[in-house]
Amino acid sequence: MSHYARNIVQNTESQATRTLIRGATVLSMDGDIGNVVSADILIEGSTITAIDEHIEVSDAVIIDASGMIAMPGMVDSHRHSWEGQLRRLNPNAETLEDYCNATHFSFAKYYRPADMYVGNLLTALGCIDAGITTVIDNSHNSRTGAHSDAAVEALIDAGIRSIHASGAPVRGEWDKAHWPGNLERLQEKYFKKADNNLVSLAVMAQLEPELWAEARRLGLPIITEFFGGEMAAELEGLHQKGLLRSDNIFNHCTSLPDAGWEILREAGVRVNVCPRSDAHYGIEDGMFAMQAALRHGISPGLSVDNETSYSSDMFMEMRVAFYLQRVMGMHQQHCCGSEYHPKTLQAHNLLKAATVDGAACAGLQDKIGSLTLGKQADIILINAKDINLYPSGNAFGTVVHAAERSNIDTVMIGGRIVKQGGKILGVDSERLRAAIDESHEHLFAAAGYQPDIFAETFQPLESAQ
Known part of the structure; x- marks a missing residue:
């Protein structure tokens, strides 16, 4: 962890050995796997190892994704x-x-x-x-x-x-x-x-x-x-x-x-x-x-x-x-x-x-971009039961035309859950805002900028001429 972090970020969550996403509507973006109305996704370590209508395992962390759309990050x-x-x-x-x-x-x-x-x-x-x-x-x-x-x-x-x-x-x-x-x-x-x-x-x-x-x-x-x-x-x-x-x-x-x-x-x-x-x-x-x-x-x-x-x-x-x-x-x-x-x-x-x-x-097509067996588990779950999305008449239409940041329930990167229940994990929001405010104060003072949150146009600073 960087010394700049000042306890803003605390990545204390350990990565599960096995995770099973249960019952999601899958937009795989993979031509062979296709799209599935309801399917399970098995992740072992950082890798997607199975996508099927029903997967039975006894030793996995279960994520209930019924009513959610699973897609690549x-x-x-x-x-x-x-x-x-x-x-x-x-x-x-x-x-x-x-x-x-x-x-x-x-x-x-x-x-x-x-x-x-x-x-x-x-x-x-x-x-x-x-x-x-x-x-x-x-x-x-x-x-x-x-x-x-x-x-x-x-x-x-x-x-x-x-x-x-x-x-x-x-x-x-x-x-x-x-x-x-x-x-x-x-x-x-x-x-x-x-x-x-x-x-x-x-x-x-x-x-x-x-x-x-x-x-x-x-x-x-x-x-x-x-x-x-x-x-x-x-x-x-x-x-x-x-x-x-x-x-x-x-x-x-x-x-x-x-x-x-x-x-x-x-x-x-x-x-x-x-x-x-x-x-x-x-x-x-x-x-x-x-x-x-x-x-x-x-x-x-x-x-x-x-x-x-x-x-x-x-x-x-x-x-x-x-x-x-x-x-x-x-x-x-x-x-x-x-x-x-x-x-x-x-x-x-x-x-x-x-x-x-x-x-x-990005040159990462062999690692990410689709829900494909053997690729990294970079996955997001969109809660299609939310009031602005329900009922979901078309999964692609729901994601592209209606979904918002607030509808993203879970984000997984390389098999590690970094957002869950709509909240980013391991971030001290108060300390983050304090660091942002301190940076603002320094930059504005150094540049001679007087902030105006109602300004219609950004006025070029003297230092910008």
Whole structure:
């Protein structure tokens, strides 16, 4: 447990040798297992070992899941976790510059390692609470080695499955001597330990071949904020040099021409799309790129991106994606005539993006993303008996169109129960709030920000100019 934890998180719960989830409606997201109206799920240690209509065991911890929907934990393919304590500070932002004014250009410059810990811990716990069991942490505020350590330790303490992508800050003073050498140090310190089986390392970098080469020397995935309209011209050169590979993960991919999509598909680049942030901040054409990706044979993951303007949950991400895609299809059909027939996404397509496709984006498709025998037991139970969900006329519709964070009864990561009865386990909420408040006070005072919880717009700080 990190010294930053200050008794906030106490992972005292031991993992059961055997757990049996009894009588759940199963959305397995596995083509062979399929969907089952009522079934049992047997977990041995961290692994799913059986799914059947009835399983008889004598020595398992039983979870009564009658009236609940069991499904894979969701995967957030791109989140700037360090910003956790800046939640909804900028709800009416309209541009990427608005976002940067409230993060990189202001508060980010004053983050201490303790603030990195608080931000990452809060984000990770919020993910778990919302049924997100895996997150790719895009940590572009790694000012010193200690900042990186704190961010990693928060993910470990939270107990979430995650990929920590260490990245250089955008503005302000930082220890350039630790970059990119910090990557190898982090790898040695945290990621060669046998007891760390949930958190892994990546690098966050733009189109920087020298940094990519260092990441590849260390065997690390490379995560890039990729804006297709602005950056597409560089793809052909990178591809001809063999620098685009399956270890590249591209976020956003807005406004990317067809030729660019063909390059990404041929190179095996992994992609995630951002329905809310692309629209909220007017990134390029403001439309998330799922339709274009699917048209070119790429199944992207979904990502929340950040919490500085909106909520943390994947339920809303799926809903926004569903409706934006419908509107986009109708608009294109109207503009292009009856010969244009856009493929309409169904609820199960969005759930696939939030689970199976997110796992593939993270490179974890062999471990998570579906309820498959031999995979890790990253499972959530949604209480379909709750008043806002009952009766459940369609299981996919219930999850994608109606479920909320409050409906998640149980969350399991690697066979360990981390949320049960609607409550996250092992977290002292009072101490957590105190740590958040202390971080707020420091960041606001250092940046000269006077908080106004009723402000319509976030006013750029003097330090952001």
